[in-house]
Amino acid sequence: MGAKPRIDTSRPHPARVYDYLLGGKDHYEVDRQLGEKIPEFMRNAAHENRAFMRRAVTWTANNGVTQFLDIGTGIPTAPNLHQVAQGVHPAARVVYADNDPIIMRHAEALLVGTPEGATNYVEADIREPGAILDHAREYLDFERPITLSLIAIMHFIVDAYDPYGVVSALMDALPSGSYLALTHVSLDGFAEEGAKLNETYTSSIEAQSRSVAEIERFFDGLELIEPGVVATPRWRTDTPVPPETGPHPNYAGVARKR
Numbered sequence: 001m002g003a004k005p006r007i008d009t010s011r012p013h014p015a016r017v018y019d020y021l022l023g024g025k026d027h028y029e030v031d032r033q034l035g036e037k038i039p040e041f042m043r044n045a046a047h048e049n050r051a052f053m054r055r056a057v058t059w060t061a062n063n064g065v066t067q068f069l070d071i072g073t074g075i076p077t078a079p080n081l082h083q084v085a086q087g088v089h090p091a092a093r094v095v096y097a098d099n100d101p102i103i104m105r106h107a108e109a110l111l112v113g114t115p116e117g118a119t120n121y122v123e124a125d126i127r128e129p130g131a132i133l134d135h136a137r138e139y140l141d142f143e144r145p146i147t148l149s150l151i152a153i154m155h156f157i158v159d160a161y162d163p164y165g166v167v168s169a170l171m172d173a174l175p176s177g178s179y180l181a182l183t184h185v186s187l188d189g190f191a192e193e194g195a196k197l198n199e200t201y202t203s204s205i206e207a208q209s210r211s212v213a214e215i216e217r218f219f220d221g222l223e224l225i226e227p228g229v230v231a232t233p234r235w236r237t238d239t240p241v242p243p244e245t246g247p248h249p250n251y252a253g254v255a256r257k258r
């Protein structure tokens with residue numbers, strides 16, 4: 001596995017706080033302290049993300065996609081994306097990327113797929129999309145559709161890093177028939193509670209909530225799949241969802257490149 005990853009336990013990290021929210025064991029005291037400050041309305045978002053990932057990957061796989069590029073993978077959590085994709089297409093190929101060195105410690109869990117498929121992991125930063133694409137080209141066929149999975153990562157890319165340019169650079173490199181699956185935090189409509197969460201979280205971790213319109217902008221130029229950008233648990237769920245009664249802290253969408 002090479003050199004031991006450098007784990008910084010002096011400040012919270014997004015992957016580890018998220019692991020805390022999911023009830024995992026791969027976080028430190030500093031992550032737990034921040035996780036405990038996250039209010040009730042936000043707590044389900046982590047589980048909802050995982051459920052959306054499963055539905056979006058299954059849906060795009062059922063629509064013929066056999067290759068997946070997942071950026072902002074997080075600490076492995078069963079089922080991982082490759083298990084979902086290979087459940088539909090045993091020969092599916094998956095490239096994972098994340099910039100947190102803790103994921104490398106668990107990368108073996110991401111690298112065990114079906115014998116006929118392939119999984120690969122790279123430590124890389126989405127703010128350098130060219131490097132991720134160069135790596136992915138070694139494992140994926142860029143002549144055939146690829147699902148780009150950006151689940152709960154783009155709110156960590158503040159405007160100063162040109163988040164829309166990053167997503168365009170990635171999608172521009174993919175062939176026609178590829179998909180973008182994305183979720184994103186939105187604290188709009190949560191008034192004081194939202195402002196307080198924003199302040200607590202961003203005092204330790206660089207992040208930016210966006211409005212629904214700003215989240216929709218990530219899909220510009222692509223063909224949004226029904227039902228469009230909606231509260232994450234509402235995207236093509238099999239289980240009945242209660243009527244919408246107010247804002248949701250996390251939105252999701254899937255779109256196809258023409």
Ligand SMILES: C[S@@+](CC[C@H](N)C(=O)[O-])C[C@H]1O[C@@H](n2cnc3c(N)ncnc32)[C@H](O)[C@@H]1O
Nearest residue numbers: 015018049072073074098099100125126151156
């Ligand atoms: C909230 S977790 C989401 C994990 C997984 N996608 C899911 O939804 O279950 C966000 C992940 O994005 C990663 N991340 C944050 N900023 C990143 C960046 N600039 N480049 C690559 N990964 C990043 C974090 O390390 C973390 O693992």
